[in-house]
Amino acid sequence: MSAGLRTIFHVDMDAFFVSVEELFDPSLKGKAVVVGGQRNERGVVSAASYEARKFGVHSAMPLRTAAKLCPHAIFVDGHRERYVEYSRKVHHVLTTFSPLVEMASIDEAYLDMTGTDRLHGPPLRAAHSLHQKMKTETQLNCSIGIGISRLIAKVSSAKAKPNGVLWVVPGQEAKFLAPLDVRDIPGVGKVTEQNLLSLGIRKVGDLARFDDAFLEEHFGKWGLALAGKARGEDAGGWFDSEVGADADPKSISHEHTYTEDTADAEQMESTLMRLSEMVGRRLREGGLHARTIQLKLRYKDFTTITRAHSLPAPTQLDTEIFEQVRSLFRENWRKGAEVRLLGVHTSSFADEAEQGDLLEGNRRERWKQALSAADRLRDRFGESSVSLATGMKGGFRERIHENPVDLPGKQKPGRSNE
């Protein structure tokens, strides 16, 4: 941590997914719009326009609930690629204001603006020109919070919404936080809020009445930091950490919820194959090798289990991921029980281990080359062009085998791997 005070910006795009969709279809402007899927689908709201929010619609709400609350809303499927594209534009604008930019998610970022006064003027002026430039270059609105730490900047950007700028002047942090609901503190969700409420703690300022030992006992090291915050202290932790380059990923996963629950083992293993391919591909793209492979299984009644296994050597191969995840599935699925969701998760990334066994190393090398070739085909002809799961019962939908590629050990249609 530097000696002097920092100036941190938190830039948060307003109704990002909705706003991007409006650029592609201007007729959506000013209407109640729900992004995330169709009104009858199994799914939740990714984003809602301010118009739809007036009816109580908010993100993470089931689509069917949103449809009941706001029947006249227009339901739009999400377009990930569009958001990624616009996220890049946003990032680009931000880098013209500070070299220290950290995207916190697809639609928000932290900037360390410390010492940029000579270039951009005092914080409020810098924020206003950033706001202006964002609008002209991306056609999107954002809100900007300014403070001496990530936490203060983040909370103030939320208070600045929509389309506003808010600066918490250094020294005023405790005064700013005290009257806020504890729920306004990032990291305090439904459960923590209820726990705090049961202790009579409703506002951030109420925390000041309790001593550190008590809060740590009830809320762990997090409670301690929160208490410090309530008093305006720099308590340490992520919210006081430096703003730097984007961190390396710690896990890569894919999951799928069925339109209808299933108890068909063949179908589920086919799904796991596809998910393994998706994960393997991302690992190869990122040059990553995972040691821990995890299966996620959610039954009809929503009870969810995860089962993990750590490999002796890290991998990025679809087949090795699939083999693990399939045996975890076979060991743990309650036969006959209907399943709602399956997921494949990889973590514990490590450097590629040297192969002791020469023959084994050769086999892996050939696999790697074949999979890279398949990745390139998918780039050119689309995701559905190549799949090891082809011919197995469709986990997602029947697949069309347009551009077959010769993969070592490729399965014959309709047969399992043994």
Added chain:
DNA sequence: TCTGGGGTCCTAGGACCC
């Protein structure tokens, strides 16, 4: 109301080692 998909971080217990 009937609950997505992609992540991060934390806790807690048991294994294992010294």
Added chain:
DNA sequence: TCTGGGGTCCTAGGACCC
């Protein structure tokens, strides 16, 4: 032979965020 303690890894689950 009635009972240590610290450190690290692994696994499972959960809170939380966008």
